[in-house]
Amino acid sequence: PRIRGSPDDSLPRGARPGAVPLIAAPAASGLGRVRPIRLAGSATGAVPGDRLGAVLVIDDSESARAEIAAVLQHAGLFDRVIEASDGIDGLRAILQARFEAVVCDLEMPGLDGEKLLRAQRGRRGAEDVPFFFVTAERDPDRMARLLRAGAADTIVKPFHPAELIARVETHLRLRKLRAELQENNAILEKLSTTDSLTGLRNRRALEEAAG
DSSP states (O other), X not given: OXXXXXXXXXXXXXXXXXXOOOOOOOGGGOOOXXXXXXXXXXXOOOOSSSOEEEEEEEOSOHHHHHHHHHHHHHHTOEEEEEEESSHHHHHHHHHHSOOSEEEEOSOOSSSOHHHHHHHHHTSTTOTTSOEEEEESOOOHHHHHHXXXXXXXXXXXXXXXXXXXXXXXXXXXXXXXXXXXXXXXXXXXXXXXXXXXXXXXXXXXXXXHHHO
C-alpha cells in the first residue's frame, strides 16, 4: 500500500500516523478477511471552498479504480483518496469511517454498488454524503432507480475527467449550500422567538408553547 499526505479525522479510530489503516468490520460480522485500503494524498488544485476530508473510491477493477483516484487526487478537492478493491471492502469503509463523497462502480462481485448505496443512506449523519456511480451500465430505467434511491449522479464509462470533477464539484457545492441554509434558518428561528435585549424567550415563543 502507498501512502502520501497526513492522517486526519476521516480515518478509523486507532489509525496511526504513517501506517496503513485496516478498515474492518467486527469479527462477528462475517464479512470475510480484513484487507488494507490503499490511500493516496491529493494534489493542489481548484477547490470550491475549503478542501474536504476523504473521498472513497470503490471498484473491483484495479485500472478503473486507479484512474478515478488519480483524477480526484489531481483535482485537489479532498485531502485524501481512499480506495476499496471491491464491495466488501467498500462496505467496511462506509461503516467505520466518514467520507465527504463516495464514487462507486455498480456491478461488482459479492456486493454491488446498489447495496452499498443503501448501506450509506442507512447511516445516521451520512444521508447527505454525495454517492456517485461510475459505470458502464446504460439502462435508463436502472439509472433512474439509482437516482430515486438517493444516488447523487451517474457517470457512464468511459468518462471524461473534466465531467467527473464537474459533477462532483456541483454536488459538493449543493451540499454546502443546503447546510448553510439550514444553519441560517435555525438562526432566524432563534431570533424570532428570543428577546434581543434580555435573551429570554419572547411573547411569540410563549404563545407557540401554549398553543
